[in-house]
Amino acid sequence: MWSAHHRKTAILGWLLFVVLATVIGGATGTVTATDDEMGVGDSATATKILDDAGIDEPAGELVMVGAKSADGWKDAAADLSRALHDTGKVEKIKPPLPSEDGKEALLRFEMKGKSDDAADQVQPVLDAVAKAKAAGAERGISVHQFGDASSEKHLNDLLSDDLKKAEFTAVPLALGILLVAFGAVVAALLPVGLALTACVAAFGLLSLASHSLHIFETTYSVMFLMGLAVGVDYCLFYLRRERDERAAGRDADTALRIAAATSGRAVLVSGLTVMVAMAGMFLSGLLLFKGFAVATILVVCVAMLGSVTVLPALLAWLGDRIDAGRIPFLNRRSKKGAHASGSVAGSLLKPVLAKPKFFAVAATALLLALAAPAVGMKTEQLGLEKQFGSDAPLSVSFKAITEEFPGGPAPARIVVKADDITSAPARDTLRALEQRAGKGAEVTVHARQDVAEIAVPLPGTGTGPEAKKALADLRDEVREVRDGSSGGVEAYVGGDLAESEDFSDQLSKGIVPVFLFIAAVTFLLMLFSFRSVVIAVTSIALNLLSVGAAYGVMTAVFQHGWGASLIGSEKVGAIENWMPLFVLVVLFGLSMDYHVFVVSRIREARDRGLGNRDAIREGITRTAGAVTGAAVIMVAVFAVFGTLSMQDMQQMGVGLGVAVLLDATVVRMVLLPSLMTLLGERNWHTPRYLRWLPHVSHEAPVAASSAPAPTWERV
Template identity: 55%
Template sequence: MGDWSARHRKTAVFGWLLFVVLAAYLGGAAGSHKITDSESMPGQVAQAAGILDRAGIKTPAGETVLVQDPGLTADSAGFHDTVDRVVAALRATGKATALRSPYDTGAVSADRHSALVQFDLVGDQDRAADNVTAAQNAVADVQRHSPGFRVEEFGEGSANKWINDQFENDFASAEWTAVPLALGILLIAFGALVAAVLPVGLALTAFIAAGGLTALSSSFLHTSDDASSVMLLVGLAVGVDYCLFYLRREREERAAGRDPRTALRIAAATSGRAVLVSGITVVVAMAGMFLTGIADFKAMSYATIVVVVTAVLGSLTVLPALLSMLGDRVEKGRVPLLRRLKAADPSSGSRVWNAVLTPVLRRPLAATVLATGALLALAAPLLTMHTANLTFQQLLPKGNALVQTSERIQAAFPGAPAPAGVVVKATDIESPAMQQAITDFKARALASGRMHGPIEVTVHQAQNIAVIDVPLNGSGNDATSTAALRTLREDVVPHTLLTVPGTVAPVTGDTAGSHDFNQQMTSSMLPVFGFVVAFAFLLMLASFRSLGIAVTAVLLNLLSVGAAYGVLTLVFQHGVGASLLGTAGVGAVESWVPLFLFVILFGLSMDYHVFVVSRIKEAHDRGLETRAAVAHGIRSTAGVVSSAAIIMVAVFAVFGTLSMQSMKQMGVGLAVAVLVDATVIRGVLLPAAMTLLGERNWYLPRWLGWLPDLGHSEPVAPPADGPTAGAPELVSM
């Protein structure tokens, strides 16, 4: 592929540009089809959403206005007047329907100092974020003219609007921060503008093309906002890394005195192969997320696979063509200051790695024990890890106005902001038997002591469906709420509603959604882990035809993932150092984050592993004994691994600064794992383990001799010692 691209460079370059433009245009024209409610959650929640979808019932977004005064009670004339003004202001917007005064519904707190005005936004939930602004402005106007009162709004529309706006702002912030950051690091690494721009340009065009392809195919596999974020995160990281590996090897061969075509062929046969193998590994690992059965995971998996395949395709086609076109002009735009710094001490990077590598190779057993012990200590907090589907209050930054409002509503009206919903589908919803069952349901729910009023029933007679809203005790995702949900599902519903033949009554709502999601995650954890580990092992076995290298790769990856889990638990669950990230411990790790991190890290960490071990195997195949091959492989890849790791850590760390708790956890977890992987794993444990194994690294049982040889087909002579004058040298950072 590299040789063809170099010989047909115009075709390769313009073909790539045409592909990117067409993919982006067609994807934009087709539009993105987002995951529906019935797809997004498993269990009874999905069943309830499916019933409503098939019946054509669009559940409106519910909103609540808290009217509160510490001095006046709801019985006073002044309090009553404020409530009336809220109702009138909302009605005047034309965006509120089903307005309900607390004097009609009884939504007054036990101490009589708080009341709830409840209403629905016109239209369905998809339009809630657009329609809520008028209501918020009306409530804010009442607040300004009501000194002494607290008049605040919270609900599905308010929450969705804040999340959508913040998601868009965070996404733009990540783009505008991560891209210049990667460019700056590459500029320091190469000391030349053209060489620095190439990896970023490739990554961005791969991301643009992948975004178009994902949108184009979203009609049969729906996408999500989370998928777009992950695609940017992974696309930028792997796109830059793949180009960096390829470019670094081509420049190294040119520095050794080889002609341009030979340098490209060697880069294609070595780094190009490493890119292909690592890309396949990421794709296979991400495919494991399909086993979860959760639509958002499938969307993230598919988007990541598309962007990785696109980045690999660009690295193996358009990159060799561009390098063939540019030749040594890839060194254009050199930065004088960086050039002087590198000229002053060109081997500073290698001295750093030598300082680490020399004692490791001298005492490999001690290095293995110490490094493994340190990583196990870092991973130890994962034994206390508690995962949960974080509530709105936990997801948003501490001190957020909406969070404070929801907490005040929760304090005055436990269970009020997010009641459970029972979707009743009956043969005849108006039959006497069904009406009696609903009456019995209310009585049994209140008698349980785990639910409270007001219990509201909305009947859709034409579709024979009723939706019953039941406030649960507890905060929404604590043990009290979970116990109430279990009572509702296992006792109240079966002994009342389901006694009527032909009736189904799945329970939905935030608490139910969190419970069902966690159940699905727990049941899918083992299959996903097994799938990823097994296929990563088989890919390493086929790539290097070595049992030892395959086993070592899996074990080392598990250590880096464990360390990331430990840090996540320590920071985000227990709050240790959380203030440094602008957050606080929330008592739990977002339930989808550990599985997502495992899958993506098992794929991404193979970037370095394949690149470094390929270099070690290359040296061993030339006749070096294992210890010398390990030393050569680590030293010759130190600069590029350091640069690539810093870029990945920087990109992931940007996501650790975003507002949403889930994005913070994902970014920090990825950054920690990559940092550990590129330093302790690749700099200490890998060389120590391979030195201890010696020639057993290359052992392949006879019964596995049928495995294909995926190594490059031509031997690569060792490069000359040291770069030639004026040749680029990546600094190890």
């Protein structure tokens, strides 16, 4: 109410905060995490040894030249080698390595300069290869390229394009849905404007935070996704209640006060719950999730503060002008002042309340059936060839190269460190490791740094089951040699596959404490808000059903390929390894938006003296419009991410979109009311040992000015 009575100060203060956060964040820049910071286990130790020694692993590139006949590639390979050398960007071009049948040859070389800058320097190399490919096509010569620099550049370009696509698609989509929901341009622009300014401010704050906690490149995409979703939701809940009170005959000041005391409180409880749930990601032990936690906490906090400060100020300033720019046929209300969606919800709710046991069992069975495929969920760190899709040029090249030269693009890497790498114990250890590594192993000794590397090709594509078994055997061999060595010799296995396996192992260890933390926090917050153990327990159970259904759909679509083509995706045989934990945390947080909003309205009706069934009916019908609108916007935003190029973004969009859809329909409209009806008065019972908890009133404030304006009929 302070904001409503000091409109200019609140509005200008918000704008000043957004501008300062953006300018300061942009001036300080963003610090991204290094490979050894992102990793865990032996692979991270191997990377750290190289970093500490100042050894920059050069970005390697592979180009395969193929012909229809044996040795038919020689002239093309020679021409390409000269063209690559002339770019001035490459070095150490090795002689062509023929395949077993002699019809293909592999050119191996490294990019000049630091590996971190390789992606920015690789374009001339890509142009030279593209020119050779075009020239060779006329002579039946095939050319395929894959490597560290080329794949990273492709990844960076895709991420940039995808983020732009998400921004320019999600925002107009959300605005269009709000136009339909409110039927007025100003009312539709308000939630989008608040969400965007919250995201912009949070971007600046995240840049500042990145100097203490380094972040991953995709963190900004996750932040935008969450910021747009919760920013619109919080504003929508607030605005819906204010408009409903005005439609019921309240004056502007009273309607705003009621919205603040009801929806505003629900936003605070929901926002706090989301932020604390996100904090659970700090327990994962992985820097990726710590970055996600900081990003989501920042954007939710900013959106929540905006919805209870600048939003009331704007509503007080706009008054009836909130309905400016009305769209014909989209701004009609029923005689009772409720939105038409309330009557639709009432019709749908009637059979649910009449037969609660049947609908509770049916809804639970449906969610469990959707969750069933998750029993066989497999997770892995998807390689770039899977991230881009099988038809992408980079994926085609990767497959072609690994078929002819197995293990080439992604070898395991044994890193050896000793007090003196030239000493007899160190030489003996290196000799033993090279023998254990087998055929094709390449040894590089950095004598000045007392460090050595052994590149070990892995079978197949270097990422499949065969390669994983070979990696596990190699690690056992290295551990055995290391334990039997003397002279302070250390040896650890790194490489892409090793990093993926270590990451997955840490995730499997971290998901249990994260879940326990989130469940405990959710329980306590719901307990303090509603003074009911039953409400707290059912909240967790309903959220788990939503998460399980999301897992099942993700597994069915992306691991088994059921219906993947319908969304422009394909079967990849696994789920991105960080996705289950991320989806769990985000859905536990977002589900509380709806749950707190709906249950608060039910409790509000209960505090006014209505019976349990009537309170449920009123709470569901009165919140149906806001929940439906919020859910449609969230699903639409997540669906945009489901159409992006990257496989992990697709999985995130589909998983979150399906979960929110089910949560707003099956859970909130069927399972929640049927379950609360069956539980009856036990919903609101406070055990004797918990009666010391503070009583939080959920009833709307009543004052003389809150009564409907007098009419001639009343007079």
